[in-house]
Structures are given as structure tokens and as C-alpha cells.
Amino acid sequence: MKGSLLGKRVVQAAGWTTLLVLMGLAIFLFREGLPALTRLPHEGLVFAVHPSNPVTRLEAEAIRALLRGEKTWPDFGGPAAPVVPVYLGNLERYVPAHRDPALWRKGLDSLAEQPGVLLALPAEFLPTHTRRLEVSWNPWIELFGTLRWSPTYEPLPSVGIWPLLMGSLWVSLIGLLVVVPVGLAMAIYVVEFLPRPLYYPVKILWELLSGLPSVVVGFWGLVVLVPWIKDVFHLEAGETALTAGLILGWMTLPLMASLTEEALSAMPPLLVEASYGLGATQWQTIRRLKLPYVLPSLAAAVLLSAGRILGETMVVLIVSGNAPVVALTPFQPVRTLPATLAAELGEAPMGSYHYHVLFLLGGILFLLTFVLNLTAYFIQKRYVRTA
Structure with a gap:
């Protein structure tokens, strides 16, 4: 009796600990991501x-277009003069660092006399004979309404997350197209046709496949699958969303x-005997x-597999090309949300806007995987209750 009560309390403590860890993780992610x-x-x-x-106010995207040379001042009602961008990242292009402060200040003043000058400098560096330009920054539009991911671009970063969401969508979709039919076929074969002496060896093989380090699988894909994809589809490079999706689908097969x-296997034998x-x-x-009987459980398995692929x-990182672009076909390189976090978080200065945006991406990824797993749990729970 005491042992049963102790076991119950241990299970309850483990459940509450898991819940508290998840809540703490979510709070931490969104606390660090909220400043974005x-x-x-x-x-x-x-x-x-x-x-x-005459221009007094511009949207952030308009300023980036001016800096990249995609737009000119007349496009926004400004003077018919070339844009002369001046910001900290290109300051030495105009004012060499070895000059003394007086000559440095004189160089900035001469730049400010250009009719098409666009300055983005700290207030103490700004020449006096200039007029301030109001910059409109809407974080929701910048994050969800733009299609460029360049969080370190000076002086205004581009933080549109659609390239990363599209990359995650392509990889997840291709992975599911592989794992669902093949995983279902594997399960049917094992239950219906596999000789019983081979059942446990096959199960052990599945466990071994699911335990392979993802780095090893990635290197195999880079050496074997990437050149094959390049040759078969006549691409410039084999690092594409298709390559990543195929490998992730194969990696998720044991789970599905x-x-x-x-x-x-849990289906009541009486139903099967009645059918025969x-x-x-x-x-x-x-x-x-x-298949109709296990459909809810099958849906839960698909959602859990999607969560595994998404995360x-x-x-x-190894086989997708790692390019933050909006991919319109699976034959283009992509970058996913997790790959972006792994590639950039270690280089983002703590407390910078880039740092906070990455934590916001982490919060979005946490929500996506949490919703997938929670949905799978409720589907399975309902299935067990109905059964």
C-alpha cells in the first residue's frame, strides 16, 4: 500500500515538474522575445x-530601399539627386578613421551638404545643418508583412519571418509525404505479414534507426543524397528543401x-475475427x-511526426542550403526556424534587437510544436476513451 502511494506521488511530482519546466521555458522565451x-x-x-x-517621414522599408539602391528620392517626393547613405557601417568609406576629430567633423559636414544625403548616426555625430527624418517602424508589419530576413542589415534590419516559415513548411510537407505512406506501410507489414520470429529484431532495428545522431545522418545526406538530387533534377546545387524533407522523412519513419x-496491434481480436x-x-x-478503427491514432502519429520534423x-543546416529566401518550389534552398536559431543565436550580441527577434522565433517554434503535440494528445485520449 505504501509502495503504491509512493509511486503515485512520484508520478504526480514528475508530471508537475514537467509542467513547471514547460511554463518556465515559455515564459523565458517570450520574456526575451517581447522586446522585438x-x-x-x-x-x-x-x-x-x-x-x-521635402521628405519628412518614411517607412522603414522605404529607407531600406533607398539604401539598397532600389528606389530614389523622387520616388518619395524628394529631390532629383542621388542617394548618399551615411551610417556607422560605411562611415570610413567617406571619413577615414585616422583623421583627427576636426577633419572628421569637417568631412561629415561636407557630406551633409549633399542634397540627396541620408544620414543614420548617433545624435552627437549628426551635423547641425541637417533636418531630422521621422522613421515609421511597425514591428508587426516588419515581422509578418515583409519577405526579407536580414537581421544584421545596417542601419535598419529586415526581420520578415516568412522566408523561415516557408522553409519550415516545405521541409515539413515533404517529410510528411514520405513518412506517412511509408510508415503506414511498414506498420501494416509488421502487424499482418511479418513472421513472428522477426518481430522483435525489426522493432530493435527501428529503435536503432531512431537513435542515429542527426549530424551523422546529415553528413550522409550531404555526401550521398545531395549529389544525387543535383544530378537527377539537373540543379545548380543539391542542397534544397526536397533534400532536407526526404532525409527528415526517413529519420521520422521509426516514430510513425x-x-x-x-x-x-491494440485492435480487439473479436472485431477481426468477425470480419473474417x-x-x-x-x-x-x-x-x-x-484503418478506419485506428484513424484517430493515425492522425495523432502524423501530428507527432510533424512536430519531430519541424523541430x-x-x-x-547541413543539407537544405541554409538560404533565408521565400522558396516557391521544393528545388530551392531554404532555411527553417530551428536552423536559424542554431546558426545565428550564438553570434547575436546579448540584448540587441537581433537577439530579441531570435528569441521571439524560439517562442513561435515552441508554440507550433506545443500545439501539434497537444492536439495529438487529445486525439489519442479521445480515441482511447471511445474505444
Whole structure:
């Protein structure tokens, strides 16, 4: 009796500990990511133009277009003069660092006399004979309404997360297209056709496959699958969303097959015997009885597999091309949310806008995987209760 009570308390303590850890993780992620929605990335910088420039206010994307040379001042009602961008990242291009302060200040003053000048400097560096330019920054538009990811671009970063979401979507979709039919076929074969002496060796093999380090699998994909994809589809490079999706689908097969096999094995034998007694063949029993019966459990297995694929990092870093672009086909390089966190978080200065945006991405990834796993749990719970 005491042992049973102790075991119950241990299980309850483990459950509460898991819940508290998840809550603490979520709070930490969103506490660090919230400043990406509340602060400006250009804090400490003042944007200014020549006093004769009639433009008084610009959107952040408009300023980036001017800096990249995609737009000119007349596009926004400004002077017919070339854009002369001046910010900390390119200051030495105009004012060499070895000059003394007086000559340095004189160089800035001469730049400020250009009619098309666009300055983004700390207030103490700003020449006096300039007029400040108001910059409109909407974090929601910048994050969810733009299609460029360049969080270190000076002086205004581009933090549109759609390239990363699209990359995650492509990889997850391709992985599911591989893992769902193949994993289902594997489970049906093991339950219905595999000789019983081979059952446990196959299960052990599944466990071994699921335990392979993702780095090793990624290197194998880089050496074997990447050149094959390049040659078969006549691509410039084999590091694509298709490559990452195929490998992740293969890596997730043991999970999908094991969950489906457990659901099929748990089916009441009386139902199967009744089906055979009515004259149904083995395939008719599988297709018309077993698969509909385990459909909720199968849906849960698909969602859990999607969560596994969505959260994978190292394989995607190695074989996807790691390019934060909006991929319109699976034959383009992509970058996913986890790969972005792994590639950039170690280099982002703590407390910078880049740092906070990455933690916001971590919070979004946490929510996506949490919702997938929670949905799978409720589907399975409902299935067990109905059964």
C-alpha cells in the first residue's frame, strides 16, 4: 500500500515538474522575445536629410530601399539627386578613421551638404545643418508583412519571418509525404505479414534507426543524397528543401511506424475475427476495418511526426542550403526556424534587437510544436476513451 502511494506521488511530482519546466521555458522565451515587439531596432540613431529635402517621414522599408539602391528620392517626393547613405557601417568609406576629430567633423559636414544625403548616426555625430527624418517602424508589419530576413542589415534590419516559415513548411510537407505512406506501410507489414520470429529484431532495428545522431545522418545526406538530387533534377546545387524533407522523412519513419503498429496491434481480436467470419479477405479487413478503427491514432502519429520534423535542426543546416529566401518550389534552398536559431543565436550580441527577434522565433517554434503535440494528445485520449 505504501509502495503504491509512493509511486503515485512520484508520478504526480514528475508530471508537475514537467509542467513547471514547460511554463518556465515559455515564459523565458517570450520574456526575451517581447522586446522585438516593443522596442525600436535603431535606438540611439537619428535619421536626417538635407534641409532642402521635402521628405519628412518614411517607412522603414522605404529607407531600406533607398539604401539598397532600389528606389530614389523622387520616388518619395524628394529631390532629383542621388542617394548618399551615411551610417556607422560605411562611415570610413567617406571619413577615414585616422583623421583627427576636426577633419572628421569637417568631412561629415561636407557630406551633409549633399542634397540627396541620408544620414543614420548617433545624435552627437549628426551635423547641425541637417533636418531630422521621422522613421515609421511597425514591428508587426516588419515581422509578418515583409519577405526579407536580414537581421544584421545596417542601419535598419529586415526581420520578415516568412522566408523561415516557408522553409519550415516545405521541409515539413515533404517529410510528411514520405513518412506517412511509408510508415503506414511498414506498420501494416509488421502487424499482418511479418513472421513472428522477426518481430522483435525489426522493432530493435527501428529503435536503432531512431537513435542515429542527426549530424551523422546529415553528413550522409550531404555526401550521398545531395549529389544525387543535383544530378537527377539537373540543379545548380543539391542542397534544397526536397533534400532536407526526404532525409527528415526517413529519420521520422521509426516514430510513425511504431505508433501506427501499436494502434493496429491494440485492435480487439473479436472485431477481426468477425470480419473474417463474414467472408472478408485480409486486405478488405485492413482497408475497411482496421484503418478506419485506428484513424484517430493515425492522425495523432502524423501530428507527432510533424512536430519531430519541424523541430529538427542539424540535418536542415547541413543539407537544405541554409538560404533565408521565400522558396516557391521544393528545388530551392531554404532555411527553417530551428536552423536559424542554431546558426545565428550564438553570434547575436546579448540584448540587441537581433537577439530579441531570435528569441521571439524560439517562442513561435515552441508554440507550433506545443500545439501539434497537444492536439495529438487529445486525439489519442479521445480515441482511447471511445474505444
